[in-house]
Amino acid sequence: MxxxxxxxxxxxxxxxxxxxxxxxxxxxxxxxxxxxxxxxLGIATTFVMTLSGILAWFMQEFILVPFNLPFMQYVFFILAISSIVQFVEMALRKMFPTLYEALGIFLPLITTNCAILGLALLIPLNEYGLIQSVFFGFGAGVGFTLAIVLMAGIRERLLFADVPKPLQGASITLITAGVMAMAFSGFLGLI
Amino acid sequence: MVRMWTDLLRGLWGEHPIFRLVLGMCPALAVTNTAINGMTMGLATTFVLVTSGTIISLLKHFIPQRVRIPSYIVIIATFVTAADYTLNAFWHDIHGVLGLFVPLIIVNCLILGRAEAFSSKNTVKRTIFDSLGYGIGFTWGLVLLGVIREVLGFGSIFGMQVMPDTFYNWTIMVLPSGAFLTLGVLLGLYNMLIQRAESKNKVLHTVKTASEGAFTDESVY
Incomplete structure (x- = not known):
């Protein structure tokens, strides 16, 4: 536990x-x-991350290892992620139309989010079991949501700040992210 | 021939993938703690861009419109696997450092973006020039980031000591926050250069149109 x-x-x-x-x-x-x-976006990503973590474990354990196909890993995982996103989109539209309307536009974006493929690849690398994969995927999604919501909060305040013209947009966002990363590095000694 | 040069040059400065389009941020931040890592990553990405772009351009009449994105992703994933195994075989140490970010070339928005916007619509020859331009542009961006972070973080460039012994290494440049700060400042500098060039052009343009206007006014009389 x-x-x-x-x-x-x-x-x-x-x-x-x-x-x-x-x-x-x-x-x-x-x-x-x-x-x-x-x-x-954070909630949609957490959902897909947890699901694809489970799927990655099943594929690694029941297809890639038994059939000795390690070189097919990337092709398999990326196809699995794109189909899972498609499937989640269809299932949501059928079963939870309100949730679908809230998340709809973000779902296709998630396929090319490298956090999802990274998560799928990290699970065999860390040799996690099924339950561990679920917790790892869910934790990664929660961390993603936390960071992106905090960033949105800061950017809503930044609108009122007098940012020099060349630094506006992605530049000031990255510098803010640098300061956030410094704060998050305070967690380093936690485990 | 002129068109190919513009294809090549577009990705190098005017539409620079990192500083202008802000694509491929994950590798740009993650593997640029030293210059050599950044260069290897950039060259691997260039290889995938050129090869997958060529194949996509060759197959543009055979891939059905509706399944084009999954087809592109499978083509890209195939070449990424090839690049991954080659790196692992010949440059094993660097492969170990880059680790997860070699397979993540698959989801680099730059590659899928060029496939969708250029390779799937143009001839093979133009695609090769276009991909090379964007690939080299991406590579020099990564090398620049890597050099800055390596000089300040380790006091060396490509592993050679350049800073005097009295230089105190800035540990933060090697940490994640250093990556964000360096890239943020570089983006700001690039924007400043672009904006300065644009305002200069605008001044020239207004002067020119004003004089032309005066000329036409005179000619009316």
Whole structure:
């Protein structure tokens, strides 16, 4: 139990996917203007991350290892992620139309989010079991949501700041992210 | 021939993938703690850009419109696997350092973006020039970031000591926050250069149009 908790905290805070591992920077810069939308993206990503963590474990354990196909790993994982995103989109539209309307526009974006493929590749690398993979995927999603929502909060305030013209846009966002990463490196000694 | 040069030069400065389009941020931040890592990553990305762009351009009439994105991703993933195994075989140490970020070339928005916007619509020859331009542009961006971070973080360039012994290494440049800060400042500098060039052009343009206007006014009389 303690081990699972440590995996969760490790993925969410200590090795935060955005601020420590540099995975998922594109949505972190692109979709962090408002708290509402970034929260929506964060929840959708957490959902897909947990699912693809489970799927990655199953594929590694039942297809890639038994049939000795390690060189097909990347092709398999990226296809699995794109189909899972498609499937989640269809399932949501059928079963939870309100949730689909809230998350709809973000779902296709998630396929090319490197945090998802990174997560799928990290699971065989860390030799996690099924339960551990679930906690790892969920923790990574929570960490992603935390970072992107915090960033959106800061950027909403930044609108009122007098930023020099060349630094506006992605530049000031990256500098802010640098300061956030400094704060997050305070978690380093936690585990 | 002129068109190929513009294809090549576009990615090198005017539409620079990192500083102008802000694409491929993950490798730009993650593997640029030393110059050599950045260069290897850039060259691997260039290889994938050129080869996958060529194949996509060759197959542009055979890939159905509706399944084009999955097809592109499979083509890109194939070449990334090849690059990954080659790096692992010949440059094992660097492969170990780059680690996860070699397979993540697959989801680098730059490659899929060029496939969708250029390779799938143009001839093989133009695609090769275009991909080379963007690849080399990406590589010099990564090397610049790597050099800055390595000089300040380790006091060396490409592993050679350049700073005097009295120089105190800035540990923060090697840490994640150093990557964000360096890239943020570089983006700001690039924007400043571009904006300065644009405003100069605008001044020239207004002067020119004003004089032309005066000329036409005179000619009317």
């Amino acid at each position: 303690i081990e699972l908790f440590l995996i969760f905290i490790g993925a969410a805070l200590v090795n935060n996917f955005i601020l420590a591992r540099f995975l998922g920077i594109c949505p972190f810069i692109g979709v962090s203007r408002q708290i509402d939308t970034s929260l929506g």
